Amino acid sequence: MAKITYVNADGDSTIIDVANGDSVMRGAVLNGVKGIVAQCGGGASCGTCHVYVDPENTKPLADMHRVEDELLYFTACERKENSRLSCQLPVSEELDGLVVHLPEKQL
Structure with missing residues (x-):
């Protein structure tokens, strides 16, 4: 398991224990x-799990x-250098402590 921190657009954060093998997206949805x-x-066909990986991240990402x-060019909020689709970020113990920021909207 890894503790993943999800920071919403207003700055509130939620820390979730996400099982190894799940994605950062699945941890959020569950x-x-x-x-x-x-x-x-x-x-990886809708882009509605867009996140911004914390700029201070040192965790190894897929x-x-x-x-x-390609999908990141069509998300509801601006694509940035640290944009990722959270469904494409598999969780492992190496990601323990990962912080992702949620955009203001997904649709």
């Missing part, structure tokens, strides 16, 4: 984190696949 819509359920890279 625990009712508002701000992650996940319309496609993790299939490489960005071409499909994720």
